Amino acid sequence: MNVLLCSINTLKRLYDISAVEVGQHFYWQIGGFLVHAQVLITSWVVIAILLVSAILVIRNLQTIPTFGQNLFEYVLEFIRDVSKTQIGEEYGPWVPFIGTLFLFIFVSNWSGALLPWKIIQLPHGELAAPTNDINTTVALALLTSVAYFYAGLSKKGLAYFSKYIQPTPILLPINILEDFTKPLSLSFRLFGNILADELVVVVLVSLVPLVVPIPVMFLGLFTSGIQALIFATLAAAYIGESIEGHH
Amino acid sequence: MKNITDSFLCLGSWPSAGSFVFNTDILATNPINLSVVLGLLVFFGKGVLRDLLDNRKQKIWKTIRNSEELQENAIEQLEKAQARLRKVETEADLFRVNGYSEIKREKLNLINSIYTTLEQLENYKNEAIDFEQQRVINQVRQRVLQQALQGALGTLNSCLNNELHLRTVSANIGMFGMMK
Numbered sequence: 001m002n003v004l005l006c007s008i009n010t011l012k013r014l015y016d017i018s019a020v021e022v023g024q025h026f027y028w029q030i031g032g033f034l035v036h037a038q039v040l041i042t043s044w045v046v047i048a049i050l051l052v053s054a055i056l057v058i059r060n061l062q063t064i065p066t067f068g069q070n071l072f073e074y075v076l077e078f079i080r081d082v083s084k085t086q087i088g089e090e091y092g093p094w095v096p097f098i099g100t101l102f103l104f105i106f107v108s109n110w111s112g113a114l115l116p117w118k119i120i121q122l123p124h125g126e127l128a129a130p131t132n133d134i135n136t137t138v139a140l141a142l143l144t145s146v147a148y149f150y151a152g153l154s155k156k157g158l159a160y161f162s163k164y165i166q167p168t169p170i171l172l173p174i175n176i177l178e179d180f181t182k183p184l185s186l187s188f189r190l191f192g193n194i195l196a197d198e199l200v201v202v203v204l205v206s207l208v209p210l211v212v213p214i215p216v217m218f219l220g221l222f223t224s225g226i227q228a229l230i231f232a233t234l235a236a237a238y239i240g241e242s243i244e245g246h247h
Numbered sequence: 248m249k250n251i252t253d254s255f256l257c258l259g260s261w262p263s264a265g266s267f268v269f270n271t272d273i274l275a276t277n278p279i280n281l282s283v284v285l286g287l288l289v290f291f292g293k294g295v296l297r298d299l300l301d302n303r304k305q306k307i308w309k310t311i312r313n314s315e316e317l318q319e320n321a322i323e324q325l326e327k328a329q330a331r332l333r334k335v336e337t338e339a340d341l342f343r344v345n346g347y348s349e350i351k352r353e354k355l356n357l358i359n360s361i362y363t364t365l366e367q368l369e370n371y372k373n374e375a376i377d378f379e380q381q382r383v384i385n386q387v388r389q390r391v392l393q394q395a396l397q398g399a400l401g402t403l404n405s406c407l408n409n410e411l412h413l414r415t416v417s418a419n420i421g422m423f424g425m426m427k
Contacts, residue, residue, distance in 0.1 A: 064308055070300045115283055116278045121270040209274040217284045
């Protein structure tokens with residue numbers, strides 16, 4: 001029995017060393033649903049970071065902006081630029097949506113890359129960026145789908161659906177398929193990139209704990225920023241596409 | 248075998264009984280690399296960010312100053328224009344008042360001159376009437392005198408004899424004598 005326990009312990013240690021857990025989740029049951037609690041927790045942290053920083057900055061507004069206000073105004077200008085170039089003249093109502101997407105994804109990704117989440121150990125799974133979980137990215141992508149449908153329908157009414165048979169009715173199946181591939185590609189791109197980033201870092205850390213992962217972490221930071229920008233830009237582009245008129 | 252798997256299951260599911268724990272394994276939690284990354288990010292990012300934000304601030308400041316200058320200029324011009332408007336208005340008032348008084352004076356003058364002319368004409372008229380009256384009165388008087396003289400002459404020629412002649416002469420002499 002002793003031998004058995006010993007072997008079990010060594011096995012467990014080996015298992016721990018080589019344990020790069022994927023697909024382990026910390027479940028909460030809310031109503032009839034099992035939710036991934038680690039995603040919720042990190043999302044709340046991200047939301048809290050965004051809200052608190054925004055509240056801190058807007059507490060003392062100046063005509064000539066101080067550092068924080070200046071930074072936030074710069075970010076807002078950036079988002080507005082992105083929406084304007086992608087959506088066109090009627091970009092105004094969509095700036096909040098695009099900005100929310102961009103800021104949430106950006107801060108999520110960077111929190112995954114910069115915050116030492118792993119200090120807090122969960123019973124199951126581990127804390128990581130919210131965008132590390134496909135549910136988050138699918139939710140964001142579906143919101144984008146709803147947004148561009150709403151944009152098109154509210155702009156053109158039922159004439160919006162005439163874009164499915166343009167330029168020729170032959171393309172109807174492909175055009176319908178596009179509505180499914182858009183959220184699919186959006187969500188999988190973001191999810192895959194962030195998960196891959198974090199996995200690479202985790203694997204490298206488990207192999208060589210010091211120094212070596214640092215360049216990869218910087219690469220991860222870069223990719224995370226780019227992914228946030230790509231998601232926001234594509235969402236804006238889809239909205240702009242459904243708004244623009246085919247004359 | 249079943250025992251082993253059971254114990255594995257037991258070991259595997261053990262953490263779910265516990266709750267959030269702090270992981271103190273420094274290598275696994277990776278805080279060294281994270282702090283290095285964060286430090287480098289702050290070190291390099293700070294300069295870039297500061298430049299960017301300073302530029303933006305400068306731009307905002309310049310824009311505000313420019314617009315303030317423009318506003319001041321506009322206000323100055325507005326004031327100038329208002330001053331000119333006021334001046335012109337006072338001039339216009341002056342002209343108007345002057346014109347009114349001039350017109351009034353002219354009117355009075357005209358009325359006066361016409362009045363005098365009218366009076367003169369009235370005088371002329373009266374004079375002419377008087378003159379004509381005088382002339383007519385003279386004519387009537389002359390004719391009456393002539394007729395009276397002719398009548399007297401006729402009467403004298405028809406009924407004058409010596410005795411009467413003498414009596415008359417003496418009566419007249421007596422009259423003259425009494426008058427003396």
